[in-house]
Amino acid sequence: MIKAIRGTRDLLPPDTALWNFVEAAVRDVFRAYNFQEIRTPIFEATELFARGVGEETDIVAKEMYTWHDQARLFSDWALELLEDVREKVGGSHEKTLEYLSSQQAQIETDKGKAQSLTLRPEATAGIVRAYIEHKLGDRGLNKLFLIGPMFRRERPQKGRYRQFYQINAEVIGPPSSGSDSPARDGEVLEMLATLLDRLGITDWNLELNSVGCANDRAKFNEALRNALEPVKDKMCADCQRRAVTNPLRVFDCKVPEDQPIIATLPRISQFLDEPCREHFAAVKEILTKVGVRFSENDRLVRGLDYYTRTAFEFTHGALGAQNAILGGGRYDGLSEALGGPPAPGIGFAIGEDRLILSLQEKTPAESVVRKPDVYVAPLGAGTNGEAARLARELRRHDLVVELGDENFRLKKSFEAATRAGAKYILIVGENEVNAGAFTLKNLATGEQISVARGELAQKIKNG
RNA sequence: GUGGGAGUAGCUCAACUGGCAGAGCAUCGGACUGUGGCUCCGACGGUUGCGGGUUCGAUUCCCGUCUCCCACCCCA
Numbered sequence: 100m101i102k103a104i105r106g107t108r109d110l111l112p113p114d115t116a117l118w119n120f121v122e123a124a125v126r127d128v129f130r131a132y133n134f135q136e137i138r139t140p141i142f143e144a145t146e147l148f149a150r151g152v153g154e155e156t157d158i159v160a161k162e163m164y165t166w167h168d169q170a171r172l173f174s175d176w177a178l179e180l181l182e183d184v185r186e187k188v189g190g191s192h193e194k195t196l197e198y199l200s201s202q203q204a205q206i207e208t209d210k211g212k213a214q215s216l217t218l219r220p221e222a223t224a225g226i227v228r229a230y231i232e233h234k235l236g237d238r239g240l241n242k243l244f245l246i247g248p249m250f251r252r253e254r255p256q257k258g259r260y261r262q263f264y265q266i267n268a269e270v271i272g273p274p275s276s277g278s279d280s281p282a283r284d285g286e287v288l289e290m291l292a293t294l295l296d297r298l299g300i301t302d303w304n305l306e307l308n309s310v311g312c313a314n315d316r317a318k319f320n321e322a323l324r325n326a327l328e329p330v331k332d333k334m335c336a337d338c339q340r341r342a343v344t345n346p347l348r349v350f351d352c353k354v355p356e357d358q359p360i361i362a363t364l365p366r367i368s369q370f371l372d373e374p375c376r377e378h379f380a381a382v383k384e385i386l387t388k389v390g391v392r393f394s395e396n397d398r399l400v401r402g403l404d405y406y407t408r409t410a411f412e413f414t415h416g417a418l419g420a421q422n423a424i425l426g427g428g429r430y431d432g433l434s435e436a437l438g439g440p441p442a443p444g445i446g447f448a449i450g451e452d453r454l455i456l457s458l459q460e461k462t463p464a465e466s467v468v469r470k471p472d473v474y475v476a477p478l479g480a481g482t483n484g485e486a487a488r489l490a491r492e493l494r495r496h497d498l499v500v501e502l503g504d505e506n507f508r509l510k511k512s513f514e515a516a517t518r519a520g521a522k523y524i525l526i527v528g529e530n531e532v533n534a535g536a537f538t539l540k541n542l543a544t545g546e547q548i549s550v551a552r553g554e555l556a557q558k559i560k561n562g
Numbered sequence: 563g564u565g566g567g568a569g570u571a572g573c574u575c576a577a578c579u580g581g582c583a584g585a586g587c588a589u590c591g592g593a594c595u596g597u598g599g600c601u602c603c604g605a606c607g608g609u610u611g612c613g614g615g616u617u618c619g620a621u622u623c624c625c626g627u628c629u630c631c632c633a634c635c636c637c638a
Contacts, residue, residue, distance in 0.1 A: 452636030
């Protein structure tokens with residue numbers, strides 16, 4: 100049997116109804132804040148992510164699905180080559196080696212022409228690429244959202260898949276459009292709080308930090324390395340490794356014995372320059388004013404290199420180790436890193452799979468499925484046509500209609516209607532067709548009446 | 563990538579120390595030819611994840627492999 104490959108999965112009814120429910124709510128809320136949809140390709144040039152997300156991040160270093168666009172060409176080459184060698188190996192070896200060298204050189208040349216492509220591991224790089232490519236800065240401030248699959252080659256576990264879905268939103272524009280204003284940070288965070296509340300997810304926690312600008316971070320990293328040097332030998336193996344490779348990550352450590360040491364380390368908050376400090380203070384002031392609760396966490400660090408200043412995470416208890424339901428922040432230098440104009444921005448990514456997980460306790464998928472209003476049951480040879488005509492009329496009145504088959508015995512039609520969760524069953528038998536009035540039965544109350552064709556839709560709608 | 567747990571019917575799970583692979587639910591048919599949910603009877607459903615080994619005999623023991631779950635790592 101051919102199965103879905105590791106880390107991917109099928110989303111089936113009725114669960115898909117919950118996904119649609121979430122996405123409808125998202126679109127509704129985003130519209131109120133004047134966000135508009137953007138759809139970018141699912142694969143991009145590898146270089147985009149290398150430069151945008153950062154060569155040294157885990158995502159780029161070991162989690163991307165990357166291939167050469169002409170991989171098939173190469174395998175064809177290899178097969179031909181083997182065949183040729185098989186033929187020629189009968190002659191002198193020197194000639195064979197010579198032949199191999201010339202073919203290898205040809206492959207190297209072709210490989211240079213093949214483009215390295217990558218399935219997108221996140222959305223922001225592609226959106227900023229589109230912003231630069233289409234000069235969206237000329238429109239002023241852009242408020243964009245994107246819903247779609249992302250791909251990372253990690254070991255799957257609860258709430259983590261190799262193909263997973265993100266709901267992204269970005270506010271980006273030239274500095275003159277106010278894209279770097281703390282007002283935008285405040286608006287985005289308030290929108291998220293509104294969205295989660297709207298979905299009925301109340302027990303979320305917003306953790307907020309400022310990671311400063313590039314200069315701040317360089318100074319901070321330096322100070323951190325110096326502070327870790329004398330104490331790192333007393334820390335856990337992971338921290339000893341982090342102290343060298345990525346000192347910021349030491350703050351992620353959960354080992355209890357290390358906490359007293361971590362508590363003494365310098366914090367990014369002490370290294371923010373004046374503009375960054377003011378920006379952060381302004382964001383917090385707005386949140387307080389609009390009544391969005393948050394907790395400051397100067398240990399919050401993000402895994403992508405492009406983040407500057409505001410960084411945040413919404414967590415939820417019911418998700419196990421993957422407790423981050425969404426994360427985001429400001430990325431003021433990203434456009435320039437990709438060769439574009441200055442275009443400060445702030446955005447976030449919601450892990451839709453995890454959002455659904457945390458929703459499922461309170462909102463089962465069945466509760467958002469729209470059940471049929473009526474099951475139309477043809478009865479006896481030659482009634483399928485009349486039943487189809489009635490179903491067509493009722494569907495035009497925006498009713499959800501399930502249609503049976505004339506070969507079903509009436510008992511079977513009733514069972515099918517009950518299983519489908521229909522509210523009514525409409526019997527279309529010889530008696531009804533002759534009379535021009537149809538038997539309509541409420542499956543919950545058992546009430547059964549005869550209704551003329553013209554009044555059916557109204558009767559069903561009014562319950 | 564590392565460590566631990568688990569894979570038996572569509573679903574939830576049994577099967578003693580190695581001895582004919584089962585039940586409930588679901589599905590289909592009948593009791594009941596135009597009235598569902600309840601009941602009763604019957605049927606369908608399996609290469610026990612896959613591949614090898616030990617054995618007279620393997621769901622059971624051993625090895626390999628795949629997938630899922632949990633944790634690490636990291637992140638959404």
